[in-house]
Amino acid sequence: MVRVRVIVVGGGIGGLALAAGLRRQGFDVTVLERDTDVTATGGYHITLDGRAQEALRRLVPPETVERLLASSSALRLRDPDAFWDRQGRLLGHGPRLDDSPSVDIDRITLRSLLADAVGEDLHLGRTVTGLGHADDGTPRVVLADGSIHRCDLLVGADGAHSLVSRHLAGGPTSAPARIVGFSGRTAAENLSPLERRRLGTRSGMVIAPRGAALYVGFLDPVGNAVLDAPGRRAAITTGPTYIWGAMFPESAETDSIRGLRGAELLDAILARFRRQGWGERPLEVMARTDPGSVAAFRFNAASSRARDLAPWPAGRVTALGDAVHATPPTAGMGAGAAIRDAASLLTHLREVTDGSCTLSVAVSRFEAGMRVRGSEILVSAMRTVRWILATDTPLGAVVTATAAPVIAAVGGLRRRR
Numbered sequence: 001m002v003r004v005r006v007i008v009v010g011g012g013i014g015g016l017a018l019a020a021g022l023r024r025q026g027f028d029v030t031v032l033e034r035d036t037d038v039t040a041t042g043g044y045h046i047t048l049d050g051r052a053q054e055a056l057r058r059l060v061p062p063e064t065v066e067r068l069l070a071s072s073s074a075l076r077l078r079d080p081d082a083f084w085d086r087q088g089r090l091l092g093h094g095p096r097l098d099d100s101p102s103v104d105i106d107r108i109t110l111r112s113l114l115a116d117a118v119g120e121d122l123h124l125g126r127t128v129t130g131l132g133h134a135d136d137g138t139p140r141v142v143l144a145d146g147s148i149h150r151c152d153l154l155v156g157a158d159g160a161h162s163l164v165s166r167h168l169a170g171g172p173t174s175a176p177a178r179i180v181g182f183s184g185r186t187a188a189e190n191l192s193p194l195e196r197r198r199l200g201t202r203s204g205m206v207i208a209p210r211g212a213a214l215y216v217g218f219l220d221p222v223g224n225a226v227l228d229a230p231g232r233r234a235a236i237t238t239g240p241t242y243i244w245g246a247m248f249p250e251s252a253e254t255d256s257i258r259g260l261r262g263a264e265l266l267d268a269i270l271a272r273f274r275r276q277g278w279g280e281r282p283l284e285v286m287a288r289t290d291p292g293s294v295a296a297f298r299f300n301a302a303s304s305r306a307r308d309l310a311p312w313p314a315g316r317v318t319a320l321g322d323a324v325h326a327t328p329p330t331a332g333m334g335a336g337a338a339i340r341d342a343a344s345l346l347t348h349l350r351e352v353t354d355g356s357c358t359l360s361v362a363v364s365r366f367e368a369g370m371r372v373r374g375s376e377i378l379v380s381a382m383r384t385v386r387w388i389l390a391t392d393t394p395l396g397a398v399v400t401a402t403a404a405p406v407i408a409a410v411g412g413l414r415r416r417r
């Protein structure tokens with residue numbers, strides 16, 4: 001059997017999923033991650049669709065899948081998504097979710113479970129600062145502490161601002177998507193009974209004039225558990241919770257909010273929505289949030305054209321996930337795609353170890369599939385980004401402001417009949 005030593009740069013979702021799979025298949029793998037604690041990471045919930053779950057089953061041991069499902073909230077147990085206007089009036093519903101195989105899980109819970117599956121092959125507090133090749137052509141990485149590590153295959157799973165992809169492509173592989181997101185979490189029990197009833201057991205979205213948007217996600221890994229196995233649960237969310245994401249177009253005003261922290265940041269977000277004519281009802285979920293949970297992040301996006309992704313010749317250095325197809329969270333598919341990349345790379349690397357192809361052929365096959373996957377999720381995520389940005393034009397603002405009350409009134413009449 002051909003042995004392949006792999007170094008993975010980045011222990012986020014994709015890097016850990018890949019390393020768990022490689023370890024399980026007997027590969028020699030090392031993950032270098034700059035964070036010193038896997039739970040010290042931001043983010044709200046991650047949606048894993050049926051394809052991402054199927055990929056995970058190929059990567060992690062069955063007991064990890066079981067713990068993951070016991071810590072996830074099932075979409076099929078939720079009411080259909082809702083769309084509201086900025087006064088909190090219902091505009092319409094999304095499709096029924098009864099048949100949806102998708103699950104939602106806290107990003108921190110998911111990352112912790114994957115890190116457990118990688119065990120001692122995960123090295124925390126290791127920042128990669130440079131990469132190159134040894135005289136024999138094998139890749140090597142340089143760490144901030146000056147140490148040098150060699151391998152047969154180097155995989156950049158180092159996220160949207162990837163050092164590895166930049167090295168391969170000769171420049172950045174993604175650019176700001178012109179939207180800044182702010183997220184926080186609010187326990188359902190902290191909301192007024194009226195607002196709790198309005199939001200219900202579902203996720204929802206408000207898109208209003210001048211590019212202001214609000215996503216409210218419902219997460220309940222206990223009440224809506226995918227797998228009712230309390231002993232296996234590792235969820236950090238222990239009661240019904242609304243996880244919200246506010247979005248504003250990039251501007252000097254948005255930038256000034258982005259620099260704030262905690263209660264000051266929350267107050268500035270609320271003040272901005274109020275100045276833009278939002279009613280108090282849709283703002284309650286933010287007003288009652290734990291200020292310590294509020295964070296800001298800039299959306300980054302790669303090109304949505306498959307041929308623009310991974311624009312380098314296949315070789316002993318490759319990349320996956322956001323490092324190649326950085327995706328705004330507007331489609332909830334970035335983490336799932338990184339996991340599917342990991343499963344695909346593992347499949348192709350097994351062809352190398354059983355002698356049926358060379359390493360560069362395996363990498364080339366993997367990158368071809370990743371381009372298609374990346375393009376698919378970017379097209380979907382950018383649809384919402386473009387919609388939000390369109391409401392920030394003079395025409396878009398007028399259309400949104402006039403159409404929303406009409407749709408809400410018609411919807412109200414229909415429901416009363």
Ligand SMILES: Cc1cc2nc3c(=O)[nH]c(=O)nc-3n(C[C@H](O)[C@H](O)[C@H](O)COP(=O)(O)OP(=O)(O)OC[C@H]3O[C@@H](n4cnc5c(N)ncnc54)[C@H](O)[C@@H]3O)c2cc1C
Nearest residue numbers: 010012013014034043044045128158159321322334335338
């Ligand atoms: C803080 C954060 C919160 C997020 N929250 C959500 C969310 O709530 N919902 C959602 O749908 N998507 C969210 N995303 C995006 C989603 O998690 C990504 O699409 C998905 O994780 C892609 O996985 P990835 O492995 O490619 O990158 P990531 O999961 O971003 O992992 C990249 C990892 O590489 C590490 N790294 C970077 N540079 C170096 C270096 N030089 N040396 C060593 N390590 C390095 C980083 O510390 C990070 O852990 C979030 C991303 C981040 C970073």
